[in-house]
Amino acid sequence: MNFLVAVFSQTWRSLAETWRSQLLSLMTITLSVLIFTFFYLVYSNALQVGNRLDNDLRLIVYLDEQPNETLQEEYRHKVEKFDKVERIEFISKLEAYEHFKGQLDDSQDVLKDIPKDFLPPSIEIYPRRTLDSLAKIKDFSAYLEKLPGVLKVQYGREWVERFNAFVRLLRVVVLLSGSLLILTTTFMIGHSIRLTVFSRKKELELLRLVGASNSYIRTPFFLEGALLGLLGSIAGMTALYILFRWIQAVFASRASSMFTFSFFDAQTVCLIIVLSVLLCAGGSFVSIRKILSV
Amino acid sequence: MSGEEKRLTMIDLARVSKTFPPDVHALADVSLRIRRGEMIFLTGQSGAGKTTLLRLLSGIDRPDKGYIEIAGHDLSRIADAEMQRLRRRIGVAYQDFKLLPDKTVAQNIAFSMEVSYRSRQFIRAQTERLLTELHLLDKHDTLAGRLSRGEQQRVSIARAVANEPELLLADEPTGNLDAETAVLVMQLFRRCNEQGVTLLIATHDQAIYDFPGSKIIRIENGRLAIQKPPTAVRKAEARA
Numbered sequence: 001m002n003f004l005v006a007v008f009s010q011t012w013r014s015l016a017e018t019w020r021s022q023l024l025s026l027m028t029i030t031l032s033v034l035i036f037t038f039f040y041l042v043y044s045n046a047l048q049v050g051n052r053l054d055n056d057l058r059l060i061v062y063l064d065e066q067p068n069e070t071l072q073e074e075y076r077h078k079v080e081k082f083d084k085v086e087r088i089e090f091i092s093k094l095e096a097y098e099h100f101k102g103q104l105d106d107s108q109d110v111l112k113d114i115p116k117d118f119l120p121p122s123i124e125i126y127p128r129r130t131l132d133s134l135a136k137i138k139d140f141s142a143y144l145e146k147l148p149g150v151l152k153v154q155y156g157r158e159w160v161e162r163f164n165a166f167v168r169l170l171r172v173v174v175l176l177s178g179s180l181l182i183l184t185t186t187f188m189i190g191h192s193i194r195l196t197v198f199s200r201k202k203e204l205e206l207l208r209l210v211g212a213s214n215s216y217i218r219t220p221f222f223l224e225g226a227l228l229g230l231l232g233s234i235a236g237m238t239a240l241y242i243l244f245r246w247i248q249a250v251f252a253s254r255a256s257s258m259f260t261f262s263f264f265d266a267q268t269v270c271l272i273i274v275l276s277v278l279l280c281a282g283g284s285f286v287s288i289r290k291i292l293s294v
Numbered sequence: 295m296s297g298e299e300k301r302l303t304m305i306d307l308a309r310v311s312k313t314f315p316p317d318v319h320a321l322a323d324v325s326l327r328i329r330r331g332e333m334i335f336l337t338g339q340s341g342a343g344k345t346t347l348l349r350l351l352s353g354i355d356r357p358d359k360g361y362i363e364i365a366g367h368d369l370s371r372i373a374d375a376e377m378q379r380l381r382r383r384i385g386v387a388y389q390d391f392k393l394l395p396d397k398t399v400a401q402n403i404a405f406s407m408e409v410s411y412r413s414r415q416f417i418r419a420q421t422e423r424l425l426t427e428l429h430l431l432d433k434h435d436t437l438a439g440r441l442s443r444g445e446q447q448r449v450s451i452a453r454a455v456a457n458e459p460e461l462l463l464a465d466e467p468t469g470n471l472d473a474e475t476a477v478l479v480m481q482l483f484r485r486c487n488e489q490g491v492t493l494l495i496a497t498h499d500q501a502i503y504d505f506p507g508s509k510i511i512r513i514e515n516g517r518l519a520i521q522k523p524p525t526a527v528r529k530a531e532a533r534a
Contacts, residue, residue, distance in 0.1 A: 002411055003411060006408055006409075006411055009408075010408075017396075202392075202394055203394055203397075205392075206392055206394065206405060207405075207409065208381075209352070209354070209381065209386065209392065210381060210382070210405055210406045210409050210453075210457075211377075211378045211379065211380070211381030211382035211383075211384075211409055211410070212378065212409040213375065213378050213409070214374070214375075214378075216409055
């Protein structure tokens with residue numbers, strides 16, 4: 001019998017004897033994973049909504065005069081000095097007129113007597129669709145307003161601010177639920193290990209007397225912790241998926257096309273499971289070293 | 295001690311003392327050398343210090359003073375991992391059996407072999423052989439907690455012997471056995487001894503320590519009193 005076979009059969013025997021007390025730990029881990037992944041899913045979907053904002057998230061800088069090429073280059077340089085942007089477009093008076101005309105559709109005749117240069121030239125700045133850039137958009141706007149020749153800066157100020165506040169709140173909730181996951185998981189694993197050690201006290205004492213190595217004693221606990229992490233995270237992710245499908249089914253018709261929610265990709269699911277396993281195995285490893293000094 | 299002598303020595307104790315609070319001198323200045331392959335009976339009244347000596351030899355307790363060497367390992371300086379390996383080479387039949395009541399007889403015996411990573415076939419064969427030899431084969435799957443004291447004692451002995459130890463320490467191994475079963479246990483011990491196992495048996499059962507080639511060590515109030523062959527002890531005891 002080699003080491004692995006011996007510790008696996010030890011683990012199996014221990015689980016068969018203590019599965020009732022382990023159930024509570026399993027449920028707690030499942031719940032912690034569910035809470036954390038739920039908020040993380042909402043957060044990552046919110047980020048995706050930010051990415052889909054596209055044209056709504058542009059800053060329009062109205063200028064008093066049509067800039068020549070040198071001035072355009074200067075504006076471009078000053079904009080990029082503040083923050084990297086996705087693209088910058090210069091809109092001439094004529095282009096603005098054509099754009100406006102296109103928007104009027106059937107009512108274009110209202111423009112019949114109006115000169116084609118009545119609209120001011122502008123710069124359309126598309127910021128990078130990252131949260132950092134979005135968070136800075138207010139400061140960005142203030143900066144642009146101070147540039148020479150700028151009449152006004154326009155952007156979906158209220159919407160962006162609300163969105164930023166929401167994302168900031170989500171970030172805090174994700175961090176809190178992540179900390180909760182770590183705390184509850186390590187606490188429950190520690191508690192579970194303590195119960196198992198207590199129920200197997202005589203056996204562990206005997207193992208030392210017959211010369212069991214430290215790794216022979218602690219590896220089954222380590223494996224139990226890892227198994228709890230694996231089962232707990234799989235159960236938690238399954239529960240989240242069921243919840244996600246239910247939300248999709250109930251709210252699909254009501255939500256606008258902009259808010260199409262998506263589940264985690266396979267890579268993220270695997271990462272969450274692996275992290276849970278590592279967390280639980282690590283928790284049990286630390287606990288057993290502390291309790292048994294092995 | 296020369297290198298050759300050291301190689302032939304299994305147990306070496308020099309001026310070992312052990313006191314338990316408040317003021318119980320369990321062992322005082324005990325010096326003793328046991329060669330490999332010897333079979334020694336440690337006799338003496340209850341409380342004389344026999345169990346304390348076995349606990350020191352199996353590394354459960356540490357002496358207050360003195361030096362203990364087992365199979366060339368100085369127990370005062372031995373590293374944890376080395377002590378674990380040494381314990382796998384020592385079989386101990388405890389006076390209180392130290393069985394796991396909620397495990398079967400077979401599982402209890404398998405314990406000492408599993409920690410040495412013995413193969414499943416070896417564990418199965420060895421368990422069945424020992425249970426047959428000790429007339430316990432029908433108890434193979436019985437929970438140890440449901441056995442009589444005598445049966446539990448035999449299971450404890452089987453576990454001590456199962457891993458083919460180099461040194462076997464037995465504390466009152468026939469204390470709960472009838473004469474017929476005690477003979478079975480002694481036959482098992484003798485066979486182990488013939489295979490080269492060193493045995494130290496603490497007992498006050500006179501009936502078991504009288505056979506040729508064995509030595510008796512008498513311990514009184516924590517001190518070694520006599521170290522003679524059994525017939526000489528018997529004669530001395532008869533004269534007393």
